[in-house]
Amino acid sequence: MFELSSTLLFVAFGLYMAATIFFAVSITGKKFKNRRGIEANKSGLFGYISAVGGFISALAYFVTRWLAVGYAPVSNMFEYTTALGIAMSLAFVIIYPIYKNNYLGLFTMPVVMLIIAYASMFPVEAQPLIPALQSNWLFIHVITTAIGQGILAIGFAAGVLYLVRMIDFTKASKKVKGIEFIMFTLLATVAYVMIGIGFGAADYTATFEYVNEFGETSEIDYPLPPIVGPNEGELVSEQGFNPVISMPEFIRSDDVNTVLWSVLGGLLLYGGLRFGFRKPVAGALQPLVRNVNPQTVDEISYRAIAIGFPVFTLGGLIFAMIWAQIAWTRFWGWDPKEVWALITFLFYAAYLHLRLSRGWQGEKSAWLCVIGFALIMFNLIFVNLIIAGLHSYA
Amino acid sequence: MNKETCECGHKNPYGTYLCESCGKPLKEDGRLANMRYEGVARRSQTYKRSVVDKVWNFFSSVKVGIWIIVLILVTSSIGTLFPQEMYIPPGEDPSLYYAQEYGILGQLYYDLGFHNLYSSWWYMLLIAALGISLVIASLDRFVPLYRALKKQRVTRHAAFMKKQRVYGEGLSSNADLESVKDKLKSKRYKVREENGNLLAEKGRFARWGPYVNHIGLIIFLIGGMLRFFPGMYLDDYVWIREGETEVISGTDGEYFVENNEFLVELYDDQNEDIFQEALMREDAPVVSNYQTNASLYKRAEGGSIGSETELEHVKDHEIRVNEPLTFEGISLYQVDYKINELSNFTFTLESETADEDQLEEVVFNVDLNDPQMYYDYDNGYQVEIIEYFPNFYVSDDGEPMTMNRVPDNPRIIFEVFPPDTDPETDTGEISMIGVQVNEALNEGHEHRISMQDVELVDVTGLTVRRDHTLPIIIVGGSIFMVGLIQGSYWHHRRIWIQQKDGRMLVAGHANKNWHALKNDIAFISEGTNLPEVHDQLDEEEKIEEDKSKMSEGGSR
Numbered sequence: 001m002f003e004l005s006s007t008l009l010f011v012a013f014g015l016y017m018a019a020t021i022f023f024a025v026s027i028t029g030k031k032f033k034n035r036r037g038i039e040a041n042k043s044g045l046f047g048y049i050s051a052v053g054g055f056i057s058a059l060a061y062f063v064t065r066w067l068a069v070g071y072a073p074v075s076n077m078f079e080y081t082t083a084l085g086i087a088m089s090l091a092f093v094i095i096y097p098i099y100k101n102n103y104l105g106l107f108t109m110p111v112v113m114l115i116i117a118y119a120s121m122f123p124v125e126a127q128p129l130i131p132a133l134q135s136n137w138l139f140i141h142v143i144t145t146a147i148g149q150g151i152l153a154i155g156f157a158a159g160v161l162y163l164v165r166m167i168d169f170t171k172a173s174k175k176v177k178g179i180e181f182i183m184f185t186l187l188a189t190v191a192y193v194m195i196g197i198g199f200g201a202a203d204y205t206a207t208f209e210y211v212n213e214f215g216e217t218s219e220i221d222y223p224l225p226p227i228v229g230p231n232e233g234e235l236v237s238e239q240g241f242n243p244v245i246s247m248p249e250f251i252r253s254d255d256v257n258t259v260l261w262s263v264l265g266g267l268l269l270y271g272g273l274r275f276g277f278r279k280p281v282a283g284a285l286q287p288l289v290r291n292v293n294p295q296t297v298d299e300i301s302y303r304a305i306a307i308g309f310p311v312f313t314l315g316g317l318i319f320a321m322i323w324a325q326i327a328w329t330r331f332w333g334w335d336p337k338e339v340w341a342l343i344t345f346l347f348y349a350a351y352l353h354l355r356l357s358r359g360w361q362g363e364k365s366a367w368l369c370v371i372g373f374a375l376i377m378f379n380l381i382f383v384n385l386i387i388a389g390l391h392s393y394a
Numbered sequence: 395m396n397k398e399t400c401e402c403g404h405k406n407p408y409g410t411y412l413c414e415s416c417g418k419p420l421k422e423d424g425r426l427a428n429m430r431y432e433g434v435a436r437r438s439q440t441y442k443r444s445v446v447d448k449v450w451n452f453f454s455s456v457k458v459g460i461w462i463i464v465l466i467l468v469t470s471s472i473g474t475l476f477p478q479e480m481y482i483p484p485g486e487d488p489s490l491y492y493a494q495e496y497g498i499l500g501q502l503y504y505d506l507g508f509h510n511l512y513s514s515w516w517y518m519l520l521i522a523a524l525g526i527s528l529v530i531a532s533l534d535r536f537v538p539l540y541r542a543l544k545k546q547r548v549t550r551h552a553a554f555m556k557k558q559r560v561y562g563e564g565l566s567s568n569a570d571l572e573s574v575k576d577k578l579k580s581k582r583y584k585v586r587e588e589n590g591n592l593l594a595e596k597g598r599f600a601r602w603g604p605y606v607n608h609i610g611l612i613i614f615l616i617g618g619m620l621r622f623f624p625g626m627y628l629d630d631y632v633w634i635r636e637g638e639t640e641v642i643s644g645t646d647g648e649y650f651v652e653n654n655e656f657l658v659e660l661y662d663d664q665n666e667d668i669f670q671e672a673l674m675r676e677d678a679p680v681v682s683n684y685q686t687n688a689s690l691y692k693r694a695e696g697g698s699i700g701s702e703t704e705l706e707h708v709k710d711h712e713i714r715v716n717e718p719l720t721f722e723g724i725s726l727y728q729v730d731y732k733i734n735e736l737s738n739f740t741f742t743l744e745s746e747t748a749d750e751d752q753l754e755e756v757v758f759n760v761d762l763n764d765p766q767m768y769y770d771y772d773n774g775y776q777v778e779i780i781e782y783f784p785n786f787y788v789s790d791d792g793e794p795m796t797m798n799r800v801p802d803n804p805r806i807i808f809e810v811f812p813p814d815t816d817p818e819t820d821t822g823e824i825s826m827i828g829v830q831v832n833e834a835l836n837e838g839h840e841h842r843i844s845m846q847d848v849e850l851v852d853v854t855g856l857t858v859r860r861d862h863t864l865p866i867i868i869v870g871g872s873i874f875m876v877g878l879i880q881g882s883y884w885h886h887r888r889i890w891i892q893q894k895d896g897r898m899l900v901a902g903h904a905n906k907n908w909h910a911l912k913n914d915i916a917f918i919s920e921g922t923n924l925p926e927v928h929d930q931l932d933e934e935e936k937i938e939e940d941k942s943k944m945s946e947g948g949s950r
Contacts, residue, residue: 069668099909125671126669127669128673131682131714134715295929295932296909303909307883310879318871318875326716327715329725329857329859331867334480334512336474339474340474343467346463346464350460350463350464353456353459356430356456357457
């Protein structure tokens with residue numbers, strides 16, 4: 001059952017990729033079809049069918065894993081991040097029929113794939129539940145939150161689409177730098193996943209003996225070649241080499257090393273594309289989306305947020321408070337994750353109020369959608385992994 | 395203030411943008427009408443004189459509201475930079491801890507009071523400002539908006555129609571208004587008619603959503619504030635050893651809880667199951683369950699306070715994380731534990747000179763939580779505890795002391811009197827006994843105290859919680875959620891059709907989701923010869939885009 005669930009997730013990933021390709025063809029392939037004398041381009045429909053298939057397969061992954069492990073598979077970083085990707089595809093599957101916008105598919109499906117690929121970098125094996133998580137509120141709270149964030153993420157995809165369509169790439173500006181930074185971040189994530197898979201497949205580990213923050217000698221495993229090494233580190237494994245620089249003891253050097261690899265990989269990918277196209281990467285995408293109606297995309301992002309906000313509030317704050325009252329004796333305790341959920345809530349609340357004012361539709365609102373998604377990812381990754389709190393399980 | 399009279403004869407309050415009755419624009423305000431709040435006059439835009447007006451105007455502004463939200467957002471994030479005081483390890487002195495752990499930034503964090511940010515006066519003030527803004531901004535808009543939507547007429551001024559975002563016009567003679575009406579009704583629009591003019595409206599109640607959710611939020615905030623009133627909120631803590639019964643605070647000595655057994659269960663990493671890989675990777679065993687088997691007792695009617703003899707059994711409950719024991723609004727939560735606390739020592743006497751048969755009788759049990767201080771035996775042996783230190787340490791002055799009543803490091807000073815001595819007059823053999831400690835404190839011992847057995851007990855730590863603000867919080871939260879859904883998942887849509895001088899004007903307005911409105915208009919236009927409508931905002935944008943392209947071309 002457990003192996004089956006992994007296979008199903010793999011299938012889902014493939015179908016999301018197929019959907020991306022179909023949506024790309026639906027936008028760029030019109031000419032080819034015309035030459036053959038066929039007027040209708042059905043790629044958009046195929047793209048949607050692939051996306052639905054991907055979602056069904058992902059849902060099957062979710063159900064089979066649930067059956068195999070005995071609890072809702074949303075209990076650690078791999079499981080939650082995967083659920084977020086699936087939720088985003090669910091939101092897309094619901095929103096696409098309303099607007100039938102193939103461009104949205106082209107921008108959403110890659111993000112879904114990237115989220116799921118990123119998730120698979122965390123340990124994927126089944127973990128037993130600690131007592132605090134043994135509750136039905138686990139799936140009620142977490143699944144609702146994931147769906148809410150998934151819908152909000154559509155706002156992000158639509159926001160990026162809007163920016164790529166509208167920004168003037170002919171002259172350098174802060175806007176161009178901003179959208180290019182988004183592209184770079186996405187590419188760095190791609191690089192992180194590719195490097196991780198590559199060295200994982202090669203079974204790479206470099207082990208160091210080093211002096212940790214308590215002044216004790218300890219061992220640390222590097223999954224990637226050590227560009228930066230630990231404090232007073234000494235290589236004890238066959239693989240690996242002496243690092244270029246050493247980190248002080250209070251910094252988690254393996255994480256710094258991984259981030260460095262991702263940034264370098266991202267720079268390589270970004271630089272390659274930048275010089276290959278001889279223009280900003282997002283600017284190279286612009287001709288693809290020339291026919292997008294900005295009003296429509298703006299409305300899609302606004303609607304995604306208007307739909308996602310109540311769901312997120314219900315899951316991320318209200319259900320969270322109910323569960324916190326049951327498990328942690330109080331409904332609110334200013335735990336960092338709680339605070340960042342509140343910040344996300346306040347941010348989108350501010351967005352919804354700003355939409356009432358003139359001048360905040362369109363481009364400014366698209367930037368806000370991007371920032372909102374950045375907050376969600378920050379709360380998922382940074383708050384869980386860096387800031388210690390009650391939510392740091394994974 | 396002067397009323398403004400529109401050409402339709404309606405008298406509008408000063409400050410009105412669009413006539414409340416016919417919609418004629420009373421102020422020049424761009425190419426498209428500003429339909430927010432139906433163009434009504436709001437108190438905040440009308441009165442600007444007194445202090446009250448100024449305060450009202452300040453808090454009624456959405457801009458100010460957004461600023462308050464942003465300030466709360468930013469300051470809240472600062473509080474997560476380092477842990478709040480309640481999350482630093484217990485027993486640490488915060489004035490030293492932050493500097494020690496986080497250096498100069500930590501010291502600054504502490505000095506600025508950010509270690510208790512969420513209970514600081516200025517954070518409270520921000521929350522209060524948000525509450526005031528919610529009340530005033532809602533009232534400022536709700537009252538006139540309610541009036542305007544209640545009063546709206548079917549027949550609208552042509553200028554109003556032309557200034558709508560979705561608008562079209564054409565000859566009226568060939569349009570089939572009856573089918574339009576039927577189609578609108580099939581889409582569940584409420585249709586009103588007046589002299590051949592139509593107003594179709596749907597989902598007006600969505601407009602009240604924001605006000606409903608603001609009311610919910612205010613109730614929620616009031617609920618949160620009530621916590622600071624005495625008696626509303628109880629947060630206590632109780633340690634109970636296995637087999638012991640403790641009074642539950644906040645019940646006036648009426649309820650008691652007994653710890654029958656405390657358990658910690660671990661996942662078995664030897665099981666050939668799906669979790670084995672993860673369990674093997676962990677350094678420490680993974681806990682699967684913390685549990686207190688508890689019994690709840692109530693003092694019997696007529697029993698006096700504190701008398702534990704007359705307790706009535708109420709119920710048994712297995713308290714686990716996620717499964718508190720709840721009765722009469724009080725909940726007991728599993729939050730902490732201590733495994734293997736010393737509870738009982740059993741001693742015997744050893745001697746090389748004395749008769750062994752006699753010594754066999756001398757067995758004494760010392761309950762470390764409530765020791766019996768004197769033991770005597772038929773064969774004449776007597777043992778006295780001179781002093782007992784449950785948690786022994788030597789003070790700075792060299793005095794033996796106990797830190798507290800918890801027997802973590804017990805020391806007992808015994809005086810043993812063999813049969814031939816008289817405790818009244820003689821001094822016995824004095825020695826100090828503890829774990830791995832057996833020291834004679836005076837000379838001439840013929841007996842040695844020997845520890846035969848140690849009994850351990852598990853202790854459970856329970857949080858006692860009663861929160862009378864919960865019902866208010868729940869009501870507030872529910873109303874908020876209802877309002878949020880009401881305002882988000884329904885949309886107020888209106889379609890006006892007007893006939894004037896043989897022309898037909900069609901206009902539409904939606905508070906959000908213009909896409910659905912346009913679809914509805916496309917649906918009613920099909921086969922009814924209604925004039926075609928356009929999105930004037932699209933056109934506006936196209937004009938601007940063309941303009942900017944032309945200027946670019948010119949500069950090249």
